[in-house]
Amino acid sequence: MTPNELNSPGYDIPDDMKNVVAITTLDKIYNFGRRSSVWPLMFGLACCAIEMIAAQASRYDLARFGMEVMRPSPRQSDLMLVAGTVTKKMLPAIVRLYNQMPEPKYVIAMGACASGGGPFKEGYNVVAGIDKYLPVDVYIPGCPPTPQALVYGLIKLQEKIDGQSLKQVRWYQKGADSVEVPIPMLGPDLIDPRRIPEIKTKAAELAAAATIPNAE
Amino acid sequence: MTTPAPITTQFDLAEKFPGTVSADARPGYAGWIVAPEKLTEVAIFIRDELGYDLLSSVTGVDYLAEGLMEIVYHVYKTSGGPALVFKAQLPRLDPVKVASLTPVWLGAELQEREIWDLYGIHFENHPDLRRILMWEGFDGHPMRKDWKEAFYDDEVKPFKSRWPEGKHAFAEDRSPFGDNVSFEAGFDPEKWTATDPEEALYATLKKYKTVVKDGIATDHILVNMGPQHPSTHGVFRAVVMLDGENVVSLKPVMGYLHRNHEKIGERNTFLQNMPYTDRLDYFNSMSNNWPYAMAVEKMMGIQVTERAEYIRVIMAELSRIQNHMILIGMLMNDLGAYFTPALYAFEERELILDIFEAASGSRMMCNYHRFGGVVRDVPAEALQKLKDLVFERLPGKIDEFDRLLSENEIFVSRLKGIGYLSPEDAIRTSMTGPMLRASGIPYDIRRADPYSVYDRFDFNVAVRYNGDLYDRYLIRIDEMRESIKILEQALRQMPEGPVMSVKPTYQVKVPAGEAYGRIESPKGELGFYVVSNGKPNPYRYHVRAPSFINLTSLEMTCVNEKIADFVAILGAVDIVLGELDR
Numbered sequence: 028m029t030p031n032e033l034n035s036p037g038y039d040i041p042d043d044m045k046n047v048v049a050i051t052t053l054d055k056i057y058n059f060g061r062r063s064s065v066w067p068l069m070f071g072l073a074c075c076a077i078e079m080i081a082a083q084a085s086r087y088d089l090a091r092f093g094m095e096v097m098r099p100s101p102r103q104s105d106l107m108l109v110a111g112t113v114t115k116k117m118l119p120a121i122v123r124l125y126n127q128m129p130e131p132k133y134v135i136a137m138g139a140c141a142s143g144g145g146p147f148k149e150g151y152n153v154v155a156g157i158d159k160y161l162p163v164d165v166y167i168p169g170c171p172p173t174p175q176a177l178v179y180g181l182i183k184l185q186e187k188i189d190g191q192s193l194k195q196v197r198w199y200q201k202g203a204d205s206v207e208v209p210i211p212m213l214g215p216d217l218i219d220p221r222r223i224p225e226i227k228t229k230a231a232e233l234a235a236a237a238t239i240p241n242a243e
Numbered sequence: 244m245t246t247p248a249p250i251t252t253q254f255d256l257a258e259k260f261p262g263t264v265s266a267d268a269r270p271g272y273a274g275w276i277v278a279p280e281k282l283t284e285v286a287i288f289i290r291d292e293l294g295y296d297l298l299s300s301v302t303g304v305d306y307l308a309e310g311l312m313e314i315v316y317h318v319y320k321t322s323g324g325p326a327l328v329f330k331a332q333l334p335r336l337d338p339v340k341v342a343s344l345t346p347v348w349l350g351a352e353l354q355e356r357e358i359w360d361l362y363g364i365h366f367e368n369h370p371d372l373r374r375i376l377m378w379e380g381f382d383g384h385p386m387r388k389d390w391k392e393a394f395y396d397d398e399v400k401p402f403k404s405r406w407p408e409g410k411h412a413f414a415e416d417r418s419p420f421g422d423n424v425s426f427e428a429g430f431d432p433e434k435w436t437a438t439d440p441e442e443a444l445y446a447t448l449k450k451y452k453t454v455v456k457d458g459i460a461t462d463h464i465l466v467n468m469g470p471q472h473p474s475t476h477g478v479f480r481a482v483v484m485l486d487g488e489n490v491v492s493l494k495p496v497m498g499y500l501h502r503n504h505e506k507i508g509e510r511n512t513f514l515q516n517m518p519y520t521d522r523l524d525y526f527n528s529m530s531n532n533w534p535y536a537m538a539v540e541k542m543m544g545i546q547v548t549e550r551a552e553y554i555r556v557i558m559a560e561l562s563r564i565q566n567h568m569i570l571i572g573m574l575m576n577d578l579g580a581y582f583t584p585a586l587y588a589f590e591e592r593e594l595i596l597d598i599f600e601a602a603s604g605s606r607m608m609c610n611y612h613r614f615g616g617v618v619r620d621v622p623a624e625a626l627q628k629l630k631d632l633v634f635e636r637l638p639g640k641i642d643e644f645d646r647l648l649s650e651n652e653i654f655v656s657r658l659k660g661i662g663y664l665s666p667e668d669a670i671r672t673s674m675t676g677p678m679l680r681a682s683g684i685p686y687d688i689r690r691a692d693p694y695s696v697y698d699r700f701d702f703n704v705a706v707r708y709n710g711d712l713y714d715r716y717l718i719r720i721d722e723m724r725e726s727i728k729i730l731e732q733a734l735r736q737m738p739e740g741p742v743m744s745v746k747p748t749y750q751v752k753v754p755a756g757e758a759y760g761r762i763e764s765p766k767g768e769l770g771f772y773v774v775s776n777g778k779p780n781p782y783r784y785h786v787r788a789p790s791f792i793n794l795t796s797l798e799m800t801c802v803n804e805k806i807a808d809f810v811a812i813l814g815a816v817d818i819v820l821g822e823l824d825r
Contacts, residue, residue, distance in 0.1 A: 069473055071478075073500055073502075073820065074821060076477065077526065078606075078607065080589070081589060081592075084585070084589035084590070085586050086590070086593050099473040112502045114498075114499060116378055116498050117470060117499040140502075144423075146518070146519065147507065148394065148423075149394040149507060151393065152501045152502065153423060159422065171525075171608065173606060212437055213440055214432070214437070215380065215381065215430065216381070216425055217423075218424075219422070223432045223433060225421070227431055229426075230426050230431065231429060231431075233419060233428035233429070234429035236428075
């Protein structure tokens with residue numbers, strides 16, 4: 028966002044005060060602050076994390092976007108870059124990290140695996156896309172996405188932040204959406220607590236289907 | 244078609260152990276079949292009398308049709324030479340049991356745990372037989388041939404649902420639970436009670452105790468580092484028992500990036516596996532392709548063209564250089580010199596990746612090797628860039644690393660004498676690569692069991708004798724210099740010619756048999772054990788990952804060191820999670 032856009036008051040400022048006073052809307056200044064200092068969680072899952080580090084290094088220089096401050100603690104981060112294959116064993120930890128991040132928070136699914144399972148989708152320990160559990164803001168395709176693609180994805184996220192309004196974003200609503208994502212459990216297979224009734228019905232159906240041929 | 248050299252030149256085990264050991268007579272197979280009840284006895288003989296001191300790889304294979312489970316052991320001499328392969332065949336009863344070889348070679352520890360996890364073969368007298376890649380409580384042993392994943396489509400690719408008619412449906416719609424999960428019929432999640440999967444893990448650490456020191460009662464504390472921790476290079480986790488700052492005991496926990504390479508690999512056709520190997524050690528996709536291509540080429544009995552061999556060597560050595568640079572940069576990160584050294588390393592890495600991109604079309608996931616050569620020649624422009632890099636730029640940059648870091652007082656005092664690993668322990672725990680050579684064992688597969696055209700180059704096997712962190716750092720610098728030497732010679736000697744010895748096809752015909760291909764990857768011995776039954780898909784596809792097996796010695800090197808040093812010790816092992824968990 029250029030300073031011109033930021034400083035668009037809709038009021039006449041006297042000439043002698045033009046270089047001293049800037050008037051803008053709360054949304055604009057707030058969004059400008061947020062989008063220019065998105066601190067990602069220092070959190071790499073797999074191959075994509077290497078390209079994420081490469082994007083941080085001198086050639087691609089994420090610092091240009093105010094995103095060079097990677098925080099290892101979820102409490103200090105705004106953005107979760109899910110960079111790599113999400114496995115069932117890792118998923119409870121990822122959901123817990125997401126719950127621990129303070130709002131406003133954003134999620135980027137980087138690469139094919141995080142977006143939908145990618146080449147490993149059919150694997151028995153692989154979660155086919157992080158969007159089955161967390162709300163994703165931007166998907167970046169690629170296996171792995173090049174640093175350019177990542178930077179483009181981050182610019183898309185900035186555009187999204189630019190379009191937000193304090194009145195409408197979910198984290199400032201009354202009775203806010205601080206509902207945590209329930210943490211999946213590692214049982215005989217991965218159990219999503221939100222789908223327990225469904226799993227129960229299906230398993231019962233399967234049991235019924237299995238007993239009928241035996242009865243005949 | 245045997246593993247490195249014909250087995251006939253070796254000692255005749257069948258004569259020594261009549262009735263216990265017999266030669267593996269299946270067509271395409273080699274090695275010895277040992278009666279399971281005499282396994283330990285034969286193994287001790289192989290180690291002590293024949294001198295095969297390095298247990299490289301332990302693999303499980305499920306021969307469902309024959310009703311057999313087989314365990315394949317590859318052992319080597321650290322003085323060099325081809326492998327000795329022996330196998331134990333177990334009836335596929337419940338439970339499948341065999342004696343653990345950890346008392347003979349400690350390096351079997353993690354590998355046997357993996358086989359227990361994925362195949363459900365019970366190793367008796369194993370010190371710590373728990374699941375390793377999946378979690379405790381997971382239903383089933385997924386690598387068994389009769390175990391099907393939730394998104395199961397067909398035994399082998401190409402899947403009939405997608406080809407030739409192409410009636411593709413989302414796997415989510417096919418699976419009864421609408422997701423990549425499967426539960427047994429009648430499973431009731433409401434009645435299921437969560438048992439703590441970590442209980443068994445914590446029980447293996449030294450029991451919590453209070454000791455009185457200088458009149459003060461001190462508790463041991465348990466610290467979990469990872470899976471989300473800035474120092475664990477990804478999603479590795481270590482559980483550490485601490486006495487103050489000192490490590491009392493430590494257990495590595497892995498599987499957080501277990502993405503089922505082997506199960507998927509057995510559904511893929513031979514060529515389809517090539518891009519998957521890229522994603523194992525994602526720093527070195529160029530050298531990951533190689534042993535897999537080598538194993539399949541062995542079975543197919545095809546040669547690689549001269550020029551392709553040179554290109555392979557060049558690409559592998561380039562990736563070794565960038566790997567070691569990144570390693571040193573990241574090691575400095577771990578020691579607290581946050582990101583500046585890593586930036587130096589990434590600068591060079593980008594230049595090397597440019598060459599990979601020009602040659603293969605992709606920066607990181609190169610997918611460059613094919614059975615019989617490489618997919619395409621290196622463009623002339625990239626070759627010129629490569630020459631500039633190797634002859635002009637990189638040697639100076641390696642010197643720069645050396646000059647900036649090697650004598651740095653803080654760096655040296657953090658590394659010298661820390662994380663000692665004796666040569667005996669290094670061999671016992673199946674260390675390979677820089678870890679082994681920094682402990683004074685000059686074992687480098689490029690020399691010990693030369694493959695490709697490495698016997699034509701003049702280079703030294705880097706070796707250091709102190710076995711501490713500082714030597715593990717120095718050996719990387721040494722190796723980069725040797726790699727430059729190899730690169731210079733290879734670029735001078737490289738002949739013109741085709742880069743593929745056979746006509747490129749999507750579907751290769753691989754005769755039935757087994758093969759083990761291995762190279763000296765930047766992290767150690769990277770091996771692929773591939774079994775074919777003549778069909779378009781590998782029957783068994785196993786990765787012998789150096790990152791994984793090099794962790795066997797982690798506890799040994801960390802005990803009695805400070806917790807801050809654990810971070811550096813782990814950094815110097817050079818793990819990559821994609822390869823560790825596969």
